[in-house]
Amino acid sequence: MTTQTFARAFGWLYLAVGLLGFFPGIVQPIPADAPHLAAAVAYGYLLGLFPINLLHNLVHIGVGAWGLASAGSLMTAKRFAKGLAIFYGALAIMGLIPVLNTTFGLIPIYGHDVWLHALTAAVAAYFGFGAGVGVMAKAEEWRKAS
Numbered sequence: 323m324t325t326q327t328f329a330r331a332f333g334w335l336y337l338a339v340g341l342l343g344f345f346p347g348i349v350q351p352i353p354a355d356a357p358h359l360a361a362a363v364a365y366g367y368l369l370g371l372f373p374i375n376l377l378h379n380l381v382h383i384g385v386g387a388w389g390l391a392s393a394g395s396l397m398t399a400k401r402f403a404k405g406l407a408i409f410y411g412a413l414a415i416m417g418l419i420p421v422l423n424t425t426f427g428l429i430p431i432y433g434h435d436v437w438l439h440a441l442t443a444a445v446a447a448y449f450g451f452g453a454g455v456g457v458m459a460k461a462e463e464w465r466k467a468s
Contacts (some may be wrong), residue, residue: 324434329399329447332406332442333389340382343374360427372438373430381429403450 323331341346349366354456356373359365364376392402416422416437424430431439 323401323449325396325403325449326399328400328445329389330393331454332446333386333391333393333447335386336382336389337386338466339368339380340386343368343379343382349374355422356431357430359424359426359430361429365430373433375430378429378431400450403446405450407443407447407450409443410446412438414440414443430445 331460343364349364349368350370352365352367352373356365359375361375361377364374366374366377390405391403392398413431414436417431417433417439418460423432
């Protein structure tokens with residue numbers, strides 16, 4: 323898989339997940355012991371596993387649009403992958419810290435979201451910082467030699 327394919331695939335995936343969060347049958351009600359949110363509009367559990375709310379859905383839609391928009395060139399796809407790795411890595415760490423796991427009461431990022439954000443960060447880091455590094459170096463050498 324190329325970095326551009328990664329950006330396109332993750333763009334569609336996050337766009338779909340963001341849109342699925344608006345379908346009541348797919349979102350289960352929150353349990354009684356769920357953390358309180360100041361932004362509790364559409365607060366629930368996507369597929370009964372992942373805590374979401376309206377703002378969380380909008381972030382997923384935004385990430386999806388960003389991925390699709392950046393899939394057009396290797397440079398922008400790499401920037402997307404690097405940004406996604408850093409952003410979702412930070413979210414995974416924040417999800418482990420009780421005072422931060424609701425992003426100050428705005429977006430739930432606890433529970434199953436932690437491992438999903440960590441996995442997203444790891445895959446994005448591979449495509450942003452690892453995959454194709456040799457190809458990029460060879461292309462740069464070839465450009466300078468021309």
